Amino acid sequence: MGGNTNRHTAVFKGFCYMFSENKLSWPNAKDECYKNGGRLADILDQETTDFINQYRKQTGIAGHDAWIGLSWDMSLDRYIWTTGAYLNYKDWADGEPSPVGIYVLVSAYHGKWRNVTALLNRGLKERYICKAGIGKQIQRLC
Template sequence: MEEEQLHEDLKVFKGKLQPQGLKSFITVYLLLAFSFLLIFTLFAVSLSRVSALSSKLQELPSEQNHSVSGRDFLLFPCGPGSREWEYFGGKCYYFSLTRMSWHKAKAQCEEMRSQLAVIDSYAKQNFAMFRTRNERFWIGLTDQHSEGDWEWVDGTDYKTTFTFWKEGEPNNSGSNEDCAHLWVSGKWNDVYCTYECYYICEKPVPK
């Protein structure tokens, strides 16, 4: 009896399962297919947007470089490769660690795409004095072309600009003191150009 009842129940279950089960299977399959299609579409859209954004970033290299250069300027105003240079008042200065004659110092500065320092203000004088205390440093001032007619290496007008000579200088002692350097006190002194001392180079801030 129980076996017959079980067979009857199984027939009923199969009858219900076949049409509804097939429909349920098709529904699940369609939902999965739709889900995969939706995921693929979203992936394609995202990839497209990433590509478009990458293209826009490549089209704006100047803005990116500007940001990087702005950051580098704060860290190294005289350039990442010029860490031995010091920034002051919109220019960069190099204080040498070796001694040489005025003409060799001038050439050395020029090799570094700079010039011997032109001290044309009290602010710049104070900066140089602080950095050169108790030592002698060449500056870009000479009267080698005409005695008494002092000239700055960059053509700055000596007669109308700042000067800071030591008392009694320039005196052309020995008739051959044609180049100027900062004395141990920081004031200017004329001395023969073959004298060997340190030197200061000056250059504009790199753009």
């Protein structure tokens, strides 16, 4: 992400958020966030949901789906964030989550979450949202 101009950054509630316009698969987006000192974003409350959706609209990037750091862990039989935290707050779209979905994104259509199967994700590349605590990481991420 270094000199990448295909991104938007903002600070909210003590965290740096990076909204990438580059498209990657969910696993590659997760790796890219880690390489740059962050993680795919966790969304833990309505206030953060509102911030993300509002920021995406203000910057004109709301018209695209974006990966977040939530995925189905088969060994635990539940959704977990890339931080390892369990899912408590939920903002699923109507009819979601699909019983076969693994990776989660924020929908371009309504800003709610929907999940995507691993099979579909092999060829699916989307924009993504990284999150990092403010500190050393902010220099690489924001």
